Amino acid sequence: MRIHIPGFGGEVPAIPPERLSDHQATLATNCLLDDADLTPLHAPQTLTDQPQIPQPKHNTLYLYSPGKWFVFEDDVDVVPSPILQDAFGRVYFTGAGKPKVTNNTLATGSGVLPASAYELGVPAPSKKPGTTLQPGSGEDEEGLDDDETRYYVYTYVTDTGEESAPSPLSNRLVMTKPSDRVALTLSAPDNNISGITHFNVYRSAESAEDALFQLVAKLPLHTTSYTDTKRQDQLTHVLSTIDYLPPPEDLNGLIGLDGGMLAGFTGSTVCISEAYLPYAWPDKYQLKTKWPIVGMKALPGGAVVCTEGEPYLLMGTAPDAMMLETTGTQQACVSKRSMVAMDGYVLYASPDGIVRVAGGVAELISEPLFKPRQWQALKPETIHAYYHEGEYIAFYGDTTNGLGYGTGGFILNPGRRDVRYFDFYSPAGYRDLKSDSFYILMTGKLKKWSGDAVLPATWRSKKFKTTVTNFAVCQVQADDISGIEITLYADGNLFHRQTLTTEFDGTFWLPPGLHSTWQVEIKTTKPVRAITLAESPEDLD
Template structure:
């Protein structure tokens, strides 16, 4: 009789140790099992410090500047921050946007990385507000009816129509503009007033004196105002761009000299409560507040029209971008939002009653998102939603992990999660592995294909430190009493030493340091034992382990 293990796999905690598939484990800790061997995971290696941040619990690598090394952005545990880069191709300002630190914010390379840190060191509130009041209009001082045309005797030959027949009813609005060229929604319109174009044989006085409203107060970067005019029920068109400090303007611009049509009619500020910022295809940013998901104008991350908002049955907990759309998880059922334009998004409820237990547990896995629910990990996407850990954890085992405390990341095709109950990696269909690693936050840098963790007050890179000490324990092998006269064993490893333990009926009967690939003898006296387990511990990669009743059975 021989017990043999290779093609090692992770744990399936829900199953009794006797019922585990042949190569799944009762214990799989600090292992990288993607190769099918017992390969030790490497510990995280420190790569940077985060001075000046108290209890850092949010991390983002801003990969611009600093001679190509970029900068580490971090926020304390008082915040729950989500970051998105500018959706504008070739953005010369390298703008970056984030939510979770009060009202939504934005910054540029020169602002965010000024000084010695911590970073980001400066920012503006995201969005451009409308001016607080409407412009005022008044007739110019030269608007005086001309005298009629008379003959030499003083008789009236012709009455001059005044205002001229070309006069049009006109109204004005004003918008604010930032140093980045971002334009906000218009002010309330002025009252109507007559104006007319200047020209030959046209009476003077056709211009309009416009009083400009002040700019809004706040941490904003408004440097200019734009004045727009509408004539006789048409569209607002640009009259002039003026300094932010301007308080008046004399409009003498003829109709054929007006500029472009007002584009920012509904470019509202984002809600101050906006959270969970993510970047979607086609230049769209998305976020949520209360039971609402909001979208920005395509390639206009400062503009968040109210008309682009979707309301849901329950408060939103988080959003994640997957290949099929936007997964929205709530305190009730999850949803899938699809659409290529922010003005044409449609929401579909996914038929599973699984609320999200932790916003930071929601992770884009490519074609679907995984998130922690009270019953386990839920996969949600275009194919629907289901609990994918039902065959891995019981509800009681899952609750012991404390799913409400999970923050997780996609790395190397795995769902890598940290919680009050420890650290684990889950791969659908392959079981789960646990790690002796703690972290308060993390960030996956796609450019470097590296997962960075916040450990203490520093940044560490997953898998770049020394090999960890692993432990793998086999399923429980039930052997008829008298048939288990195991006398020899062999461990095939890439290098040595490794430690082999044999457990019989719950009692450790052997702990042997294996120094090479040769056979070694086992102690006698346990032939009547029924339940056998094999445990391997070490930091060297193991390919297989064999325990047999005779040397001839060993390969």
């Protein structure tokens, strides 16, 4: 008789130890289980170049450019410009007060980055243009229907060319002669929080207030007076920013969507920007959910919107064609930061476990992993998680408890549907797609997830039930056995502990003893391929 473990898996806490599969663990800490080998997790490695990090609180990391890290105290969502190779290097973010935008002029400098930012959006002028009709020379030819009714508006324009919605309409003017002129007075913003550099002045060609407005002049912000002498045939460009409002001041959860759109939420409202114009957020693109929104994550063709009740799918390819569809599964999201976009689906923490939303279906994939009390011990409302190397890497908790799931982290493998733990904590992480690297903050330092040094891994097997047996020999298969510690438990008690050295070939004798329940524990800093218990050396093969 023998117990042979040719490969190693993670924990499935919900299953009793004696009912696990032979490769599954009752304890898996600091383990990599690639190719079924037991390999120690590499320790996070402190980077040589360290960013300025706000203390004591730092919850968001973002790599703006090589060596330039944004670090925020709060939960902040950062989205790069949807414009490819944006000359201004613009980045948009929510969660740090009002929605903001920074660029390659404002972002970098000394101290905590970003060094500075504008409020996102360009506010429309609040005052209508002042107008004074200046009659031209000559007489009005009576009886000719050539009088022109005219209105004026103006907009604000930023240093990056972003243009606001228009001001209120001017007073009504009636032009009776072609030589009539209009003197205009414009109002600069009281508080320039958006990088406004000039005005655009428009006038109507018709008497109706909803007629098109055409561009008359572009004026520097310090030029608040202008006299319009242009003929109608000299005007071409049409005002297109009628409803280009700034985003709501409490917009949160910013994400980038396909088609150059940005999206965020406030309360139970999904807000969507104009395509490739992240500063413009027309009210007409807003969509409502039944429940207050917790967070959103983008997927190809849309996004998953998690709420305090059920997840929704946001779908569409243009701002005016977006729609919300419920999944029909009442699984609330308890932590915005637990939401992670994986390979074509989203995972998030619910009160009952980890939910996967894929193809319009929401499924509680962790149901076989955790019983309710085990899951709640992880403090799911504290989870913040990241995608790396096909796995869901999560940090949890700010407290300890009686179940052994204190502050720390776990790795969920969605394919195997098992979990393993690591014994350190980080308040913030960032995955860099360009380098396929994962970074975390630990004890106020920026670290790369997997460095050169290894952590001691601990793996404990299921409880193997046998007839009353005297296992006499144990064999460990590894390229380097030195320092590997093997602990055997028999009938719930410590039976034998052996630390391997180079004197061993991986095989060692066990003390005599008849037992019917066996458990194997391995502590190692070296990869292990397999372990076997047998009644004799001949039974090892």
